[in-house]
Amino acid sequence: MQGMIPHHAQALRMTDLVPSRSTNRDITLIAKRIQASQEDEIALMRRWLRDRGQTVPAADHDHSGAGGELMPGMLTEEQFAELKKATGTDFDRAFVxxxxxxxxxxxxxxxKLFNSDGGQETEIFTYASHVDGDQxxxxxxMQKLLAQLGGPAPN
Structure with missing residues (x-):
């Protein structure tokens, strides 16, 4: 939960860029859906951590995992800067x-959570299952949208 809050927060930083850089209706709609779900999930994670007396990380806290590497799927600040500079179809492709x-x-x-003891608590299992399905x-x-935009699939 502590790692997922900043992970979700980065997705919100990405969706915040859409209104000023894209006119594509499909990009706008997916960004709004992502924004709504990620905001709700961040609120749930914060509540869950507070209810258990755990530290609630700031949304902008370090995005590193153990050993200092980025958490899976996180953009580097250089990649985020690249996304921030793009506009139009270039932005749409990069965003997706x-x-x-x-x-x-x-x-x-x-x-990783499901493969650990942490995923056994009912509330966590339900939350993680929801995240898995939504994602x-x-x-x-987004893969269908990317094909329409003529972009390659990410690595």
């Missing part, structure tokens, strides 16, 4: 490519 990679990183984090649906939608 980066968001697919970001969502795939969240799926890795969920899988997979959004990845599928």
């Amino acid at each position: 490519q980066y968001m697919i990679a970001h969502h795939m990183g969240a799926l890795q984090m969920v899988e 997979r649906i959004e990845i599928d939608r």
Whole structure:
């Protein structure tokens, strides 16, 4: 939960760029959907951590995992700066490519949780299952959108 808050916060930073850089209706709609779900999930994670007396990280806290590497799917600040500079179709393609990679990183984090004892608590299992399902649906939608935009799939 502590790692997912800044992970989700980065997705919100990405969706915040859409209104000023894209006129594509499909990009706007997917960004709004991502924004709504990520905001709700951040609120749930903060409440869950507070209820258990755990530290609630700031949304802008360090995005590193153990050993200092970025959490799965996180953009580097250089990649974020590149996204921030792009406009129009270039932005649309980059946004979708980066968001697919970001969502795939969240799926890795969920899988790690399911493979640990941490995913056994009912509320966490339900939350993680919801994230897993939502992210997979959004990845599928974004892959179709990326194909329409003529962009390559992310690594």
